[in-house]
Amino acid sequence: MIRVRFAPSPTGSPHIGNIRTAVFDWLFARHEGGVFILRIEDTDRARLVPGAMEEIMRDLRWAGLDWDEGPEVGGPYGPYIQSERVDLYQKHAEQLVAEGRAYHCYCTAERLEEMRKAQQAAGKPTGYDQRCRYLTEEERAALASESDTFVIRFAMPTSGQTSFVDVVRGELSFDNALQDDFVILKSDGYPTYHFASVVDDHLIKISHVIRSEEWISSTPKHVQLYSALGWEPPAWVHPSLILGPDRSKLSKRHGAVNFSTYIEEGYLPDAMVNYLALLGWSAGEDRDIYSIQELIEKFTLEGITGHPAIFDAQKLLWMNGVYIRQTSMNRLAELILPYLQKAGLVSEPPSDSELDYVRKIVPLIQDRLKVLSEAPELAEFFFREEPAYDPKAVQKWLERPEASELLTKVVDRLEELEEWNVGAIESAVREAGADVGAEGGKVIHPVRVASTGRTVGPGLFETLEVLGRDRVVTRLRRAGSSEQ
RNA sequence: GGCCCCGUCGUCUAGCGGUCCAGGAUGCAUGGUUCUCAGCCAUGAGAUCGAGGGUUCGAAUCCCUUCGGGGCUACCA
Known part of the structure; x- marks a missing residue:
């Protein structure tokens, strides 16, 4: 059974990149007849933003990305909010400590900071120096008694390599010696992302971890965690990042990146999903417009591209126009x-x-x-009692001697019309124009400016029909008599 | 700095050894439709496939080197 999860952290508003990942997760699950799970990774209490989780759920629902297990819908492996699962992480962390695969670390933030500075100054790779890893029982007991806080670090293998297969990139290999003895349980008792995601992905029976490229470098840590815990790792899938126009990771600096901005501006859900699906994925066809159903049918992991994609707001805008027309x-x-x-x-x-x-x-x-x-x-001009007149349009089409006469003739004819429809209106307007020797644009433009205030807009006769006789007559009379 | 990922039109991408002097879309330009704008239709410009070496009868497609871009390098995710 295919089981995938979208695991956002409620530290702010979901942005384009987050939702793109969710789109991939959801499409893959639906294509495979699998399960799409929403899991909230709120293990960083300091960065937690109230309301962020609700916003995440609102955005997903708006986009039609319904989850089968997760907050508000439940499921057999809940709870799906990590802060409600801390006992689970603590239990597994202690188990690793008992087995010698993890250890308590009493180093202070200050010492860690100094250590890092020294490493950087010496041009060496940064990383924990493992001081607390090889403590004797006596030393450990002494530190434990004089220090009230500690973290639990994972004891990485110090030699060899960690390899794993990434579905989009193939086999990847990393030197264990370069990996850090990273923290798995923080001093506040909460787990770090690395630990919580591994424990949960296993317990929640996730088959494919789909997350963006930025996680590749920490995947060896996760693979080692699985091994230490005696678990089978899931398939790893790392789509590339979405970049801003300057080719750096998409962020607030790039302007509108919050998904909700697009909702507010009036993009359509299916258009957003369609566009996002195409950012870093392709069905290998010469087309761009896909219904949600088609996306589900066509979506495979093989179609995910390995190179970053720049977010193209113009193409999104075009695509939304297509959906609006549909x-x-x-x-x-x-x-x-x-x-x-x-x-x-x-x-x-x-x-x-x-x-x-x-x-x-x-x-x-x-x-x-x-x-x-x-x-x-x-x-706007359909609704306002008096449309906002564009000064330049007025100057060009109304402030001329023949305009007044023309408009008067037009109104006279329109008022006599028995039927108020496009055909009758067009004939009346054109005939009125002919009366004063004006045809085509010469009559249409002045009438448009007089009735709508502008030079651009929908077809004039359709516009007049919809505006209705009362508004049209009032506006034309006013414009025809108030010659400046 | 170290480790890792990536590199086809401005942008999203197709391409997985020959059918590619590289296709589609967007954006741009021009023309058509028409009362303007939009839409629609047509045409065009736009990529020596980052560069340099190989392998091969033949490479965008395989290998090496190099350059460039990006990511990670926290008791953040």
Whole structure:
């Protein structure tokens, strides 16, 4: 049975890279008919951010990455929050100590710091000097009695190599002598990541550890831990990092990296998952748009690339536009409604007529939307009592002698229309234009500016139809008479 | 510094010894559709496959060296 886990640390908001890993985990589990597990790695009490765990779960749910075991849903190997499992880590750590595979260390932070400085100054690899590893019983007892705190360090083999197979890179090998006697249990009684993840991955029966490249160098530590504990390690899968435009690890410096930012800006869940799946993975085909179902069908570990990928916000934007165009009108109306309300264009809750109006506007802006948050800007003139007139547009199309006459003719004809629909509106406007010797853009542009305040926008006749006769007549009359 | 990973158009990538004087997408440019914008359609520019050596009849694909980028190097994850 394939069992994978997404194991974030609640130290802040999930960012693009975190969710990309979750996407890989989830896609792999679903492809294999396996189990996707969410485990919270909150063993660093100092960096814990209140609410971060909730945000992680909210983001995953928003993206449709549902977990089969984990917080709020439970499962046979819980709890799935590491701070609730400390006794487990302590038990296994003590077991390692009893077996001589780990030891208590009484060195102070100050001594460790000095040691590191000296090592760096001497140009030597840094790492614990194992002072507490070879203590005699007497020395150990003495230190224990005079020191109230200690950590437990793992006794790494001092020679030989540790090898393991990484699914995306093949066999990797590291010198044991260069590995540190790393801490497995901190002085506050909590485990370090290295220890907690190994204990949990085993106890929770994880078959594949999928985590980003930054963990490769500590994998030999984990492999040795498995060996000391007498456990079989899982398959290791290390996709490459996601980089910022400057090619360094994606971080806050690069701007919008928090996943929630993309939710707020109005990216669609499926578009985000589609885009993230393609960052570091490929189905080996000449295409980019995949439904979630298709991604599940196609996703294999073999398609994961071994080189870093730079996050391309422009391509994401394009892809989101594709998804918006694929969205049904009614659905899109629902999606943009909150944005229109936030901008004060539609009341909360919306009236039936407002809802109806929004639905009529959607077809006109769908092709022009790349993210939902652009909706208010694109549709503002539909809602305002008086549209915001672009001064340059007014100057170019309305502040000319013939404009007033033209607009008047247009309104006159529009008012006489029996049917208010695109065809009738178009005929009326064009005929009015012909009356004053203006055709095509010469009549369309002034009318657009007069009715919407701008030179760009959806097709004029469709726009007028949706605006409705009352608004159109009012705006054209006003613009036609208030010649500057 | 040490250890490790990686290196194909600006970007995401296809490619796993010959069908590649390297394909798709994005972005960019130009043209078409049209009332503008967007969309859509078409065309184009854009990668001597980081570089240098090999192996081979033949290499982006295998080997070595080199350079470059990145990651790790905590009682953080």
